[in-house]
Amino acid sequence: MTETLALVESPAQLLNVLEWAHVHPGEASSLGIAVLQPTDRHSREQVRRLCRFASQARLVWRRYEVRSGAVSRAHTLLRLGRSVSGAQRLVIGDLFSRTVQALLPFSKAREVVVVDDGTATTELVTLLTQGQSLSRWHQGEAPRKSDGKGGSVGRWLSRDTLERFAFFTCMPVSPPPGALVVPNEYRWTREAFGPVRVHGGADLAGSSLVETGIIDRQHYLEAIGWIARSRGAQRYLAHRRESPEKLREIAARTGMEILHPELPMEVMARVEPIGHTVLTFASTIAYTLPIVLQDSPVRVELCEIDDTWITEGTAARSVDFLRKISTLAVDRHGLAKVPPQRSLPPARNA
Known part of the structure; x- marks a missing residue:
């Protein structure tokens, strides 16, 4: 025992x-x-x-x-x-x-x-x-x-x-x-891995909010395309729960390289080259990467989620939770925010 x-x-x-x-x-x-x-x-x-x-x-x-x-x-x-x-x-x-x-x-x-x-x-x-x-x-x-x-x-x-x-x-x-x-x-x-190696472009961290039914797929895909263009993102770091079909569409729409990290992002960011900016939606890495990368020039920025992206029928509890973790991450680590692009009508179906 x-x-x-x-x-x-x-x-x-x-x-x-x-x-x-x-x-x-x-x-x-x-x-x-x-x-x-x-x-x-x-x-x-x-x-x-x-x-x-x-x-x-x-x-x-x-x-x-x-x-x-x-x-x-x-x-x-x-x-x-x-x-x-x-x-x-x-x-x-x-x-x-x-x-x-x-x-x-x-x-x-x-x-x-x-x-x-x-x-x-x-x-x-x-x-x-x-x-x-x-x-x-x-x-x-x-x-x-x-x-x-x-x-x-x-x-x-x-x-x-x-x-x-x-x-x-x-x-x-x-x-x-x-x-x-x-x-x-x-x-x-931080002690076992590093120093951090930075490559020239920005990295966009993927999210499973579509797979969990919180965010409308079409709105997410359009948002990813806009962020990739406006922020110069070259690589998409796929969440381990994202569907292969969605990832193929992201690659076709944006031209970003799709990577499947073989380690959690916190370790990957110190083992492999990472973008000078890491863009993320409301997620754990908005809290962890600023700690892991504190001795590096890498910036972590939070991509805001527009209310119109939320699928119809999503519980208020889920929406409130997303808002809460976004606000806490910005307040705790002083993250810059990337405002959403608004072009599609509100989501109607999950």
Whole structure:
């Protein structure tokens, strides 16, 4: 049994466990990382590359296929449950995850650390503080008040046997009562990789807001074309969840080179040449790249989203969340804003 067990399901979560381990070497001496494998090819490749870095840092990790069928999933969860029950410290990447939530009843951990899972961290903190049940912001439905303790996750976090609860995050959050915030300054990434190499053009970071149904596809494609022309973007850094069809259309419309990063953007920006300007819509990298690239001349600029791009039927909660993370990113890092071009009529269909 390992004293400290990390549960991660994405490249971003795994990266931030490496960051946590780097600044907590004592606790990390007993760390085992359970990688609950994602299904899409690009995420799996990024996880594979990060596992190699974990091995170089002498961290122990193991992959688990938790999405390979009902029988296999049940057996895997039982195996994981035994590991979870023996851990005195849990490091968790995604408390919204149904897989992680299924494992929590096994746990008797005295300490819980939640590492960054991107901008979802801000929503998690808000829901736990307000005692609401956990549901992801882009799913649209309003979170239920439940019993005022945040549902099963909130009750698990409020048990008497839990001695310490912390967020390891770069996000500007105020912790729920009884919790701590430990700043994630991406020290491992900044110390392990670099110096930053800058190429002459601008890079445009892709977004999965079309795939999640928040932004109308045609409006997004037109916005990408306008940004590429007006800002001189030469490369499009595809989000790992973007559809191949959309990426082909972006390449045909703009002439930009489509890249599929084999590492999370935070690491890629220090390992491979990066544009003198990185353009991004409301996303995690609007918070992380200014930290990772603070010793470089690279500028991060935020592309604003016009209300007319939002698909009909998108919940007000989702729109409010996008506005919130945009405002917080600009305020926190002083990002320049790229205003939207307005030319198409409002979106009517998802």
